[in-house]
Amino acid sequence: MSVASLSPDLLKYSKSRHPEPPPHFGTRFNASGDFQYEPGNTIVCHVVEGSRTQEVLIDARARFLAMPEAKQLAFTPISSLHMTLFQGIIEYRRKPLFWPTDLAHDTSIDEMTDVMLERLGAFPAQEPFNVAVTHARPTGLIVEGATEADRRTMRSWRDAFADVLGYRHPDHEDYVFHVTFDYVIERLEDDALPRWQQLLDEVAADIRDRAQVLELNPPAFCSFDDMNHFEELLVFDFKP
Template structure:
């Protein structure tokens, strides 16, 4: 008898191991009807259009969509695929630690985006970094710097943004970089877990083979109205 070991990431999406409702259900998206308005801003690296990385991640996303339980997830558009480098502010999270200390918590989002963009104009270019997949999970991919040096550079970017913008979230030091494919609407039954573990392992291996280092655009400060589209307002070029 083969014993299957489930990853901790998969078990977070299991009904029996995590019976709590999905975190953003009802605020970021509905069970039926798609994404809800949830305006904010963020700093992300998009996938380079037409690159082998984009193709590999689209193929990976298709494997998720082919799962029998795919209707239990709400998928983001391919055009929105990105890796968040630094989380900005968002309408649904107006509290200290997630908002500049010197700005009232009731400031309009559009005003906040303009203010933060002005602060980021003072950002000097920084070293480039390489990103690779760590593992696949039901909502998408866990990623990180390809080497220890890359990981240090990514965190240096985060520290610089935190200093300029005036806040550090509680998970600032141990933020888990990721690429989101989908959000859970309903958690997985136990009988689905072996199928999902096999699919996630396959996706991870495929991406490591086809896109060992991700082709990403330079970080960009973006505004969004919901999770469908991230509009680039300010691009931070890498040091030459």
């Protein structure tokens, strides 16, 4: 398999092309793959427990774990599988555009979560949406709204959260929705890339065949101490 046949997204995980440390190394996880204390909050849709979707994603995750390079990845627990709909705040990202404009950047995470929970208490019900897998990458799955109407609805949710909470990330308009399986501890050698391309293509096709629409819970505002668990504090309503 030639370099030209490798997806641009996979090439981002090439050690020869990106010798710098992977994102979040040393703050979110360490060299042993252990997740570090990194408190914050977020708004996610968890995968429905016991669903066909969970079964399919567990199968896909197992294929990642079976790869020779699995030791170079820090895997999150099955129980944490989710799609992030809107990014909250986090300990190591206390700066403009990533923090509500009217709140001090040195406010504790717990206090921030309380304030944001209060602001979201009257969040109005929004339209429901369906989500589908588009492709896979070494850290998990890329997803988007199953139809153009679903994609518009997901963007509408994000706009509404931004208006209520008082900040918009730089990638607010072009945020890539995803389901994380793992984080990269060490990027891939070039000779591993072709087999990863084959795996990713097969995994994405298998998921699309077995779970055309992912079974996700309604969005929920969650707190977390690390990437192992996202505690639901407030679940948002869909319009009937």
